Amino acid sequence: DIQMTQSPSSLSASVGDRVTISCRASQGIRNDLDWYQQKPGKAPKRLIYAASSLESGIPSRFSGSGSGTEFTLTISSLQPEDFATYYCLQHNSYPLLTFGGGTKVEIK
Amino acid sequence: QVQLVQSGAEVKKPGASVKVSCKATGYTFTSNTIQWLRQAPGQSLEWVGWINPDRGDTMYSRSLQGRLTIVRDTSATTAYMELSSLRTEDSAVYYCARSYCGGDCYSLDWGQGTLVTVSS
Numbered sequence: 471d472i473q474m475t476q477s478p479s480s481l482s483a484s485v486g487d488r489v490t491i492s493c494r495a496s497q498g499i500r501n502d503l504d505w506y507q508q509k510p511g512k513a514p515k516r517l518i519y520a521a522s523s524l525e526s527g528i529p530s531r532f533s534g535s536g537s538g539t540e541f542t543l544t545i546s547s548l549q550p551e552d553f554a555t556y557y558c559l560q561h562n563s564y565p566l567l568t569f570g571g572g573t574k575v576e577i578k
Numbered sequence: 579q580v581q582l583v584q585s586g587a588e589v590k591k592p593g594a595s596v597k598v599s600c601k602a603t604g605y606t607f608t609s610n611t612i613q614w615l616r617q618a619p620g621q622s623l624e625w626v627g628w629i630n631p632d633r634g635d636t637m638y639s640r641s642l643q644g645r646l647t648i649v650r651d652t653s654a655t656t657a658y659m660e661l662s663s664l665r666t667e668d669s670a671v672y673y674c675a676r677s678y679c680g681g682d683c684y685s686l687d688w689g690q691g692t693l694v695t696v697s698s
Contacts, residue, residue, distance in 0.1 A: 519681050
């Protein structure tokens with residue numbers, strides 16, 4: 471099975487900061503990777519699909535890059551509503567899905 | 579609009595079984611597959627299994643194989659996930675999610691989640 475390793479597991483940042491989250495796949499997954507945001511008590515919401523495509527309605531401060539085994543989610547200027555937990559998700563082995571361990575973004 | 583409405587929270591003892599339902603409305607039930615996922619408290623999300631409501635095909639997580647059954651009732655536009663021989667580590671929020679083609683064909687519409695608590 472494909473494993474997804476996400477880092478860091480948590481980070482503290484201030485409003486306006488640039489934030490970068492990484493995800494590594496245990497084997498090549500082309501660009502079959504999405505990024506999700508989850509707030510407490512809610513289902514996850516997709517931000518980025520196919521590694522670098524912005525989901526409709528998602529602010530342009532969110533961007534994704536990478537292919538193969540290394541992927542990155544970047545928030546260019548952190549906003550108060552961005553404090554949440556972020557997950558990468560691979561669907562190269564669809565219908566079997568694998569999530570990364572998550573990155574909790576907290577207020578500094 | 580598309581809605582996936584799940585059954586309510588459950589409290590079960592170890593060794594018991596739980597059955598969670600996922601009622602789908604707002605689209606043709608047999609046109610999209612359904613994923614089941616779970617999230618233990620403070621943990622990441624884990625894939626549980628998948629069903630194609632049209633053909634009834636299923637795929638299950640290897641770690642849950644033997645204890646997991648996913649079925650559908652097309653007349654009721656409802657999918658069901660049953661987990662047996664429950665352990666305390668099965669305590670989690672269980673989500674159903676519809677796969678559909680949005681920006682790509684891996685978009686997910688999520689149910690509201692069902693909290694399953696396994697405790698003696």
